[in-house]
Amino acid sequence: MTVTQADARRAAEQYREEGYAILRQFVDGDDLQALRAETARIYAEGLKHPATWRHGNLSFEILPEADFGQRYVLQAYWFSWISEFFERFRRSERYLTLLEPILGPSIKQVAQQIHWKPPGAGLTGYRFHQDVRFREARDAYRDVVASTVNTGLAIDPSTRDNGCLQIIPRSHTRGYLGLSDDSEGGQIMKGLTAEDELTRAGLHPDDIIWVEMEPGDIAIWGLLTVHGSLPNSSDQDRAFAISSYVRADTSDRGEWAFRDGVSTPLGPRPVLCKYEQLHDRPEPHYVHDKWYADAG
């Protein structure tokens, strides 16, 4: 099955009302097998690096064996630079069909990520937050909330046990709530959200929805939608592909995905997305910031 315009219109309507929507079997069949195989290859690429590594917008977030007894890859960013498959996938027809009712036909992509939750790694939870906190370069966007859609595609089964996404419906109508803004160095992967943090923000823990997904299902949410996820407590990994898209005419940031509905490849060099130092250190390098130190 592929996503139809009717599916996309329904999803857009639910997204506007509830701040999120889920579409089943956004990817299936041979495409899904290829997606899973390529994701495994990207993980293996990341595993070659003993510490967090960056080259342009391409990056791998690594938990090194020196500190964790074993090497884990938690995240990859902008792997389109090393993956012909993902370079086409990020701007495939299905994404245009899904996004066009919300963003129109001219769309840039400001984030391309895979998040893994390797069993045993720890530190694989994301405290409840609103993604607008990650749009630090406010001047680079106009009307950023209305002009952005985030998408999360299940590559592995996404379950309660392995730390599936959790969303609070209608929370996007509440404005910015400052959740997790007390996190050290802005790190939302350290610690868990205490229920009273939600209650103090006027949210009800009982309203939380567990977004369980089969491989190939996709969720969309907005920059003000409250969401998070628990660490993996199972022995099954959870690979989840997150992409953030913006209405092109509102954003100075992002790689083109669709220009007037036409799928548009990466250019010869990366452009500014979310990584501010892109042009300061263009060469490949390791990043030793140990954000995970003293993690409780």
Ligand SMILES: O=C(O)CCC(=O)C(=O)O
């Ligand atoms: O991977 C997840 O479960 C959620 C990640 C997330 O919300 C984020 O990176 O902003």
Ligand SMILES: [Fe+2]
């Ligand atoms: Fe998020």
